Amino acid sequence: AQKITQTQPGMFVQEKEAVTLDCTYDTSDQSYGLFWYKQPSSGEMIFLIYQGSYDEQNATEGRYSLNFQKARKSANLVISASQLGDSAMYFCAMREGQMDSNYQLIWGAGTKLIIKP
Amino acid sequence: ETGVTQTPRHLVMGMTNKKSLKCEQHLGHNAMYWYKQSAKKPLELMFVYSLEERVENNSVPSRFSPECPNSSHLFLHLHTLQPEDSALYLCASSQESFQMNTEAFFGQGTRLTVV
Numbered sequence: 147a148q149k150i151t152q153t154q155p156g157m158f159v160q161e162k163e164a165v166t167l168d169c170t171y172d173t174s175d176q177s178y179g180l181f182w183y184k185q186p187s188s189g190e191m192i193f194l195i196y197q198g199s200y201d202e203q204n205a206t207e208g209r210y211s212l213n214f215q216k217a218r219k220s221a222n223l224v225i226s227a228s229q230l231g232d233s234a235m236y237f238c239a240m241r242e243g244q245m246d247s248n249y250q251l252i253w254g255a256g257t258k259l260i261i262k263p
Numbered sequence: 264e265t266g267v268t269q270t271p272r273h274l275v276m277g278m279t280n281k282k283s284l285k286c287e288q289h290l291g292h293n294a295m296y297w298y299k300q301s302a303k304k305p306l307e308l309m310f311v312y313s314l315e316e317r318v319e320n321n322s323v324p325s326r327f328s329p330e331c332p333n334s335s336h337l338f339l340h341l342h343t344l345q346p347e348d349s350a351l352y353l354c355a356s357s358q359e360s361f362q363m364n365t366e367a368f369f370g371q372g373t374r375l376t377v378v
Contacts, residue, residue: 178363
């Protein structure tokens, strides 16, 4: 079974609108971390935001926020006031807390976001 | 100067060639990683080095051989590759490899095509 599921292969959003990118995860660990990365066409992965499983508040970083719903095992990324430069691939990733996982990042397949002018 | 630098950016090689990918990080991190990114597949972790020691090798074929001479440099030596090895190879670094909330910083990748 996939540990990280991103159900939206692609999305088109009008500039200045808010956008939500979905991510659900599967783990039996109580301690884990969730990450979102952005990958523009240039190739590098850019870290956006982190949410720890014990964090009581949803993480926010500028225009990025993470809608963390622990019971549903979802960690959706919300981008407010989208900009043309937000067009990129977006990846959700998880790091589990068990030692035998070696704290590896487990990645979703990504969502391609295109912002329309 | 970017945090993680990869060279070359693009590489075309024949199946009998030997080539090397280079990664350099200027962030003072202790851990470095090689990832493979194929089209429409999640990122695959290949190797992890922590303080210049290999701590993870995810069943990668021996035609891929990593080398970490110091904490700032990481190489991936390639020989007798197959066309299915064509992919984007990403290098990353992080402060530690075994810390829950540590984010990884990535290079721009090497686009490898095996002909």
